[in-house]
Amino acid sequence: MVVEKSWYNFSTPDLYGDRTLPGRFPRGVPVVLDFAIVEGVACPAKGQRPPPDYACVSNNSYCVNATVGQSGYALSYVCNCSEHYQGNPYIVNGCQDIDECKFPDLYYCASNGICKNRLGGYDCPCKPGTKGDGKLGHCAEKFPLVAKAIVGTTGCIFVIVVLSFIFLLRKEKKKTREFYERNGGPTLEKAKLIKLFKKEELMPIITKKSNLIGKGGFGEVYKGNLGNEIVAVKKTNSGSLLENEQFANEVIIQSQVIHRNIVRLIGCCLEVDSPLLVYEFLSNGSLHDILHSNGKKPLNLDIRLSIAAESAEGLAYMHSKTNTKILHGDVKPGNILLDDKFVAKISDFGISRLIVRDKQHTRKVIGDMSYVDPVYLQTGLLTEKSDVYSFGVVLLELISRKKASDDNSLVTAFLEAHRRGERATELFEDEIAVAEDLEILQNLARIAVECLNLDVDQRPAMTDIAHRLLIMNKSRNS
Structure with a gap:
């Protein structure tokens, strides 16, 4: 029986040969065959054309010079599959790609990495949120805990601010609508006799102190520009005007009064607590x-x-x-x-x-x-x-x-x-x-x-x- 020399340890019963060893090793024993292509040729040099009977015919294979036993051939060679390939290099397409991801013990990929097989090797990129080289076991988080805490806190504050802004905006819109209806807006809309200004059009005029030109028990008067026209905006004291239908009727009356000796009412704004009245400006x-x-x-x-x-x-x-x-x-x-x-x-x-x-x-x-x-x-x-x-x-x-x-x-x-x-x-x-x-x-x-x-x-x-x-x-x- 032929066995691998480095594996075998002599035992006296082995003298009986085939009657003892098969009983001890029913599945057989390891055998190492030392062989080479012995044709008096070595591996072709880089760029040199291989001989016609070159034995390394598989893709992804390579030639290795070798000397075998006491054969007497000075030149011989063997064929091996390239790294990350396995199989028989002596037949066509005999060397096949190894799926390294199936052998984690042989091909390391960190626990924070993602093993991805490819021809001629494998990759181990780090998982999302981490950075480094998974093959070397260095996959660290991109954002440390402190950074996460800061980003999380900032995000929460931002969300709270946005929600608060939306809430206040809706509340302001609701309030504006309530003022509009309370001041008789629907009635004036139907009348279609007077211009109804938006709050945003008049606020720049009445919020600038330098525009104030008059003040009394009834309210304040501001001078400002609306388009190409200079106007006087009357901001009445809260509660000094009639409300609802009464105020709407009063405005309708004023809008119908057109006379060279009566100040012309241009329009009004009903979207505030106390309506703003817009008149022609007299210098x-x-x-x-x-x-x-x-x-x-x-x-x-x-x-x-x-x-x-x-x-x-x-x-x-x-x-x-x-x-x-x-x-x-x-x-x-x-x-x-x-x-x-x-x-x-x-x-x-x-x-x-x-x-x-x-x-x-x-x-x-x-x-x-x-x-x-x-x-x-x-x-x-x-x-x-x-x-x-x-x-x-x-x-x-x-x-x-x-x-x-x-x-x-x-x-x-x-x-x-x-x-x-x-x-x-x-x-x-x-x-x-x-x-x-x-x-x-x-x-x-x-x-x-x-x-x-x-x-x-x-x-x-x-x-x-x-x-x-x-x-x-x-x-x-x-």
């Missing part, structure tokens, strides 16, 4: 500013008479020439605005009420107390004659350039002069109290006194006042 400000500001400008009688006539014309139009009678309720110099040519325009009749049926009684007194009709104070009944009284006080301010006060000292002075049958020459401002104009000033004072009559039935109508002032103005300019 010369109010009559109050012209009459009583620190740097008083000269104001001749012609301009004063024109302002009086135009203001009366605006009020007369509101009282009798609109589809629905409109009462102002707060006639005063501060609500008479002047454009660049000193054309007078009535403003701020937003606090007037829609007069229908018996709705003339107001819940509370509106307007500046220095100009309010005493009868209105007693009865709470606002009529067109209430505006007539207030206009009478404005006329006295125009010709005297003195402020009306709560104690009615200006009104009292003129009424006392009229009662005594005296001329009120000393009450007129010196700038206009020239001899040739005293008759016109007396006529103006007389109209004012008629307006101030405590018997409302004796007060003239605004149409009558406007007509008389218009005649005076025309005769003055003729």
Whole structure:
């Protein structure tokens, strides 16, 4: 029996040969055959053409020079399969690729690696989230625990911020819609008579302090640009305006009032707590500013008479020439605005009420107390004659350039002069109290006194006042 020399250890029973060894090794014994191709040739050199009977015919095989036993052949060779291939190199396609991934004990791949077989070898890339060389057992996490904690925390904060932003945005939209509906938006939408501005269009104007041009008990007024037009945006005090249908009706009334002596309402914004009203901007400000500001400008009688006539014309139009009678309720110099040519325009009749049926009684007194009709104070009944009284006080301010006060000292002075049958020459401002104009000033004072009559039935109508002032103005300019 032939066995491998290095494997075999002699034992006495082995002397009996084939009777002993098959019993000890029923599956056989290892045998090593030392052989080579002995044709007196060696492996061909690199680039040299192999001989015709070259034995290494399989792909992925190579030749190794060898010397076999005592054969006497100096030159011989054997064929082996290339690394990562196994099989018989002496037959065509005898050397086949080894699937290294099936033999992890022989071909190492780290536990954090992914074994991938390929022709002529294998790869062991690290699993996602790790980096290194899996064959060398170096697959470490790309992000250490601290980095993961930081990224996780940052991610959570980001998600919370985004969710909070979405929540606040939805809440703001809901709030905006509630304001819009509460301020009568649906009614104004149906009317289609006025432009409804978005909050985003007007906020840049009213949030800039330098745009503030006026402030009073009713609210604040800001100057700004909307497109190519300069406008005045009124931000009313919270709760000072009517709500819902009442406010919508008031805006509809204002939008229908188109007259050269009434400030034009351009639009409004209903998406805020208290609506914003957008009016045309008048560059010369109010009559109050012209009459009583620190740097008083000269104001001749012609301009004063024109302002009086135009203001009366605006009020007369509101009282009798609109589809629905409109009462102002707060006639005063501060609500008479002047454009660049000193054309007078009535403003701020937003606090007037829609007069229908018996709705003339107001819940509370509106307007500046220095100009309010005493009868209105007693009865709470606002009529067109209430505006007539207030206009009478404005006329006295125009010709005297003195402020009306709560104690009615200006009104009292003129009424006392009229009662005594005296001329009120000393009450007129010196700038206009020239001899040739005293008759016109007396006529103006007389109209004012008629307006101030405590018997409302004796007060003239605004149409009558406007007509008389218009005649005076025309005769003055003729």
